[in-house]
Amino acid sequence: MTNEQKYRKQEIKDLAESIALEYFPEKLIDPEVIADASGITYSYGHYLEAFDGLIQHRAGRFHIFLNLDRNPDAKSPRMRYTFGHETGHYFIDEHRNALISGRVREHPSFNPPDTRNVAEAEAEYFSSCLLLPEKKYRAFCYKRPLSGALLEEIAIKFQVSLTAVCYKYLEISLFPMALVMSQNGSLKWHQTTPDFKYPWFPKWNTPLPPNTAAAEYFRNGRTYKTEEIVFADDWFTDLRRVKDEQFWEKCIYLPSNKVLSILWKKEKQVYWTFDFTNQKDFQLRMDSRGSRSISVKVRPKF
Numbered sequence: 001m002t003n004e005q006k007y008r009k010q011e012i013k014d015l016a017e018s019i020a021l022e023y024f025p026e027k028l029i030d031p032e033v034i035a036d037a038s039g040i041t042y043s044y045g046h047y048l049e050a051f052d053g054l055i056q057h058r059a060g061r062f063h064i065f066l067n068l069d070r071n072p073d074a075k076s077p078r079m080r081y082t083f084g085h086e087t088g089h090y091f092i093d094e095h096r097n098a099l100i101s102g103r104v105r106e107h108p109s110f111n112p113p114d115t116r117n118v119a120e121a122e123a124e125y126f127s128s129c130l131l132l133p134e135k136k137y138r139a140f141c142y143k144r145p146l147s148g149a150l151l152e153e154i155a156i157k158f159q160v161s162l163t164a165v166c167y168k169y170l171e172i173s174l175f176p177m178a179l180v181m182s183q184n185g186s187l188k189w190h191q192t193t194p195d196f197k198y199p200w201f202p203k204w205n206t207p208l209p210p211n212t213a214a215a216e217y218f219r220n221g222r223t224y225k226t227e228e229i230v231f232a233d234d235w236f237t238d239l240r241r242v243k244d245e246q247f248w249e250k251c252i253y254l255p256s257n258k259v260l261s262i263l264w265k266k267e268k269q270v271y272w273t274f275d276f277t278n279q280k281d282f283q284l285r286m287d288s289r290g291s292r293s294i295s296v297k298v299r300p301k302f
């Protein structure tokens with residue numbers, strides 16, 4: 001990303017977050033309230049597959065159309081995100097001016113958006129900052145370690161999709177982690193926080209390593225509700241340094257046969273210590289075939 005692009009991104013973020021915090025210092029961020037306060041009218045209707053959302057300018061007035069055919073629940077996280085996206089086309093000066101001038105008659109938007117289109121990518125980013133302002137997000141996560149349950153709580157608290165929560169977690173880099181997108185059994189892309197020290201992912205567009213939780217889904221349809229323990233050699237190709245380390249993998253199962261895996265390092269296990277000179281702590285057994293095993297009597301001392 002060039003410096004100019006970084007600056008532009010920051011500008012959009014500042015704009016969206018200032019609107020969110022001004023209107024909703026405490027409450028859930030509601031794009032309808034923002035539209036009402038800004039004189040933007042809106043309607044939910046049936047437009048088949050024409051778009052998810054669309055903003056139109058006519059004679060000095062802005063109207064947002066939201067499509068119930070592609071998204072039947074007006075209060076769903078996805079609809080809120082689309083609504084946030086359309087307000088972005090109003091609040092970002094260049095987008096609004098293009099609409100007013102008639103150079104662009106209207107902005108139809110789809111979910112997922114076509115992010116090769118700069119205006120679409122900008123409106124999408126605006127929506128993510130509007131609905132998940134960093135200050136509120138950080139406050140909610142304060143002193144709470146990364147876990148699947150935390151990500152799900154954030155999604156409920158802010159009424160956004162789990163995917164949006166994960167992208168934001170990565171963006172603001174709250175804890176070392178990686179996101180891996182896979183589709184039809186292949187790794188499509190991955191991205192990590194700068195402090196995630198494990199760069200040895202397989203190449204993009206190659207088959208997923210077979211022992212990952214995501215690969216299990218593509219192989220036999222198995223889904224996990226919570227995060228699973230995976231080993232370094234399940235995911236990474238260079239094992240010289242990380243062979244014995246363990247990670248959590250939380251999978252989000254998405255349309256179009258995609259899986260988003262969130263990976264983070266599992267904290268070291270606390271091992272019990274035993275006094276092996278004390279025979280009461282363990283027994284050495286020998287079975288009828290002569291193999292030996294040790295059974296340990298756990299007697300934790302606090």
Ligand SMILES: [Zn+2]
Nearest residue numbers: 107108109123
């Ligand atoms: Zn758009």
